Amino acid sequence: MQSKEYLRFKELVEEHLLYFLPEVDHKSITLYESMTYSLQAGGKLLRPVLLLAACDFCGGEEKLALPYACAIEYIHTYSLIHDDLPAMDDDDLRRGIPTNHKVFGEAIAILAGDGLLTSAFEAMNKDMLLYFDNTEKLKRRVRAVYEISKGAGCRGMIAGQVADMETENKQCSKELLDYIHVNKTAALIKAAVRAGAHLAGADKKTLGELDEYAENLGLAFQIADDILDIDGDVEKLGKNTGVDLIKKKSTYPCLYGLEESKLRVRELTDNAKRVMEPYYDNAEFFVELAEELANRVK
Amino acid sequence: MQSKEYLRFKELVEEHLLYFLPEVDHKSITLYESMTYSLQAGGKLLRPVLLLAACDFCGGEEKLALPYACAIEYIHTYSLIHDDLPAMDDDDLRRGIPTNHKVFGEAIAILAGDGLLTSAFEAMNKDMLLYFDNTEKLKRRVRAVYEISKGAGCRGMIAGQVADMETENKQCSKELLDYIHVNKTAALIKAAVRAGAHLAGADKKTLGELDEYAENLGLAFQIADDILDIDGDVEKLGKNTGVDLIKKKSTYPCLYGLEESKLRVRELTDNAKRVMEPYYDNAEFFVELAEELANRVK
Numbered sequence: 302m303q304s305k306e307y308l309r310f311k312e313l314v315e316e317h318l319l320y321f322l323p324e325v326d327h328k329s330i331t332l333y334e335s336m337t338y339s340l341q342a343g344g345k346l347l348r349p350v351l352l353l354a355a356c357d358f359c360g361g362e363e364k365l366a367l368p369y370a371c372a373i374e375y376i377h378t379y380s381l382i383h384d385d386l387p388a389m390d391d392d393d394l395r396r397g398i399p400t401n402h403k404v405f406g407e408a409i410a411i412l413a414g415d416g417l418l419t420s421a422f423e424a425m426n427k428d429m430l431l432y433f434d435n436t437e438k439l440k441r442r443v444r445a446v447y448e449i450s451k452g453a454g455c456r457g458m459i460a461g462q463v464a465d466m467e468t469e470n471k472q473c474s475k476e477l478l479d480y481i482h483v484n485k486t487a488a489l490i491k492a493a494v495r496a497g498a499h500l501a502g503a504d505k506k507t508l509g510e511l512d513e514y515a516e517n518l519g520l521a522f523q524i525a526d527d528i529l530d531i532d533g534d535v536e537k538l539g540k541n542t543g544v545d546l547i548k549k550k551s552t553y554p555c556l557y558g559l560e561e562s563k564l565r566v567r568e569l570t571d572n573a574k575r576v577m578e579p580y581y582d583n584a585e586f587f588v589e590l591a592e593e594l595a596n597r598v599k
Numbered sequence: 600m601q602s603k604e605y606l607r608f609k610e611l612v613e614e615h616l617l618y619f620l621p622e623v624d625h626k627s628i629t630l631y632e633s634m635t636y637s638l639q640a641g642g643k644l645l646r647p648v649l650l651l652a653a654c655d656f657c658g659g660e661e662k663l664a665l666p667y668a669c670a671i672e673y674i675h676t677y678s679l680i681h682d683d684l685p686a687m688d689d690d691d692l693r694r695g696i697p698t699n700h701k702v703f704g705e706a707i708a709i710l711a712g713d714g715l716l717t718s719a720f721e722a723m724n725k726d727m728l729l730y731f732d733n734t735e736k737l738k739r740r741v742r743a744v745y746e747i748s749k750g751a752g753c754r755g756m757i758a759g760q761v762a763d764m765e766t767e768n769k770q771c772s773k774e775l776l777d778y779i780h781v782n783k784t785a786a787l788i789k790a791a792v793r794a795g796a797h798l799a800g801a802d803k804k805t806l807g808e809l810d811e812y813a814e815n816l817g818l819a820f821q822i823a824d825d826i827l828d829i830d831g832d833v834e835k836l837g838k839n840t841g842v843d844l845i846k847k848k849s850t851y852p853c854l855y856g857l858e859e860s861k862l863r864v865r866e867l868t869d870n871a872k873r874v875m876e877p878y879y880d881n882a883e884f885f886v887e888l889a890e891e892l893a894n895r896v897k
Contacts, residue, residue, distance in 0.1 A: 416757045419748060443724060447721070455630060459710055
């Protein structure tokens with residue numbers, strides 16, 4: 302993602318990414334090292350950037366949204382660490398470097414994931430304590446955290462991961478594949494955008510539009526990832542390709558073919574753009590981002 | 600725990616334990632089954648009971664504390680599921696039945712743990728939304744969730760588990776053993792009591808006393824558990840004994856001997872009781888509980 306705005310948000314997140322982690326005792330240094338190893342592995346920071354952008358778009362102060370932006374990256378990172386474990390996807394490579402358990406061992410990787418997930422909520426709740434004399438802002442934060450907890454939870458990301466896991470080596474219906482994509486990937490992306498909007502006190506209409514944008518973007522993003530798993534360059538991706546095929550995972554290209562999948566990415570991207578285009582210049586970031594993500598598999 | 604008051608709180612928690620879990624889709628039924636399998640395995644429910652008791656003691660309505668009480672049991676249960684995994688303690692038996700991964704497989708057990716942890720925060724944050732017209736009660740809830748997130752996190756329970764894991768097969772100093780106990784066990788017990796007190800709007804003095812009680816109780820509880828691992832009855836405990844010795848874990852009996860450990864349980868129990876005794880009848884629950892827990896290893 303190369304847009305100036307994206308890079309600005311990304312830099313802001315990078316600068317603060319470790320800041321909202323709890324201060325750990327030197328006796329827990331391995332835990333901290335393991336958590337920060339994965340956090341600093343150079344991801345796209347898509348979710349935190351979207352959170353900040355949504356907050357900014359709705360007129361909020363992006364800097365005040367940073368604890369929530371970083372928290373959602375903690376959550377995303379924990380999910381990758383656990384997903385890579387031998388008992389799950391058993392991946393050795395992530396973001397171009399060895400996966401967490403390859404470096405720190407499985408036990409620490411499990412605990413680092415747990416630590417990041419808990420730290421996300423600790424950071425957000427700690428931030429709430431600062432708004433006791435501004436009830437309106439406090440309520441916005443409560444709403445934001447609720448969105449994030451839902452998106453990350455058993456009606457969101459985790460539901461998608463369980464369904465994904467359960468369909469390995471099995472025939473998967475188109476309906477179930479949609480369910481997996483909506484939950485595994487789109488739910489947390491939606492939560493990021495919705496949380497950012499809530500922090501800025503967005504009205505229902507704007508919230509609904511951002512939600513629709515994020516759902517389409519999230520689905521396009523996952524299908525593109527599935528395409529890249531077949532078609533992509535290991536070095537550019539920073540992770541192994543062909544993994545889905547080996548594990549007999551049901552993916553969009555697998556059920557619909559490569560061309561049909563690319564068309565679907567295009568369609569979802571156009572849907573996403575269409576929601577935001579009426580905002581013209583104000584929504585430039587969102588329109589460009591959708592286009593850039595789609596262009597990965599043009 | 601047989602006191603009438605304990606059983607009353609426990610029953611209240613049992614009745615509501617599944618109520619605050621998010622409603623899951625039928626496609627996530629395995630996840631739900633795995634989560635509830637461990638939740639309903641018949642634990643002591645010590646942490647939620649303590650949370651309700653502390654709330655009640657400080658003049659709060661115990662029923663309104665239920666989402667937080669159940670959430671802390673979700674957290675405790677997730678920690679047991681992950682702790683039992685092959686990569687961690689590799690335990691087959693917990694609360695008298697096969698451990699989660701023995702029944703559902705490792706992948707689902709990891710996700711069930713993640714699901715319970717996230718559900719805890721989802722449940723608490725959802726409850727906060729009900730208090731938007733009562734700012735004082737909303738603030739009390741924010742304080743309570745922060746306590747729980749700290750106690751469960753990288754400066755609490757998880758720090759203790761990492762240190763515990765790292766000292767396996769190694770010589771452990773007395774200082775490090777204290778660190779493990781304080782964090783692995785006492786931190787979440789303290790968080791339970793502090794959260795309950797916060798929900799009732801307790802003053803600093805009471806909060807400090809309950810904190811001191813809980814720290815002593817938590818430490819006594821962990822040492823007693825270590826003693827029972829050597830001395831206890833598998834059937835009564837519902838888990839295998841002798842496990843710490845096999846794994847060469849550093850425990851209190853291992854560093855200090857059995858008699859010295861029993862004396863330490865007595866001393867910590869007396870400390871806990873001493874803090875609460877000035878409240879006479881009002882603190883009967885807390886005094887009796889400390890005594891009962893200590894009596895397991897008399």
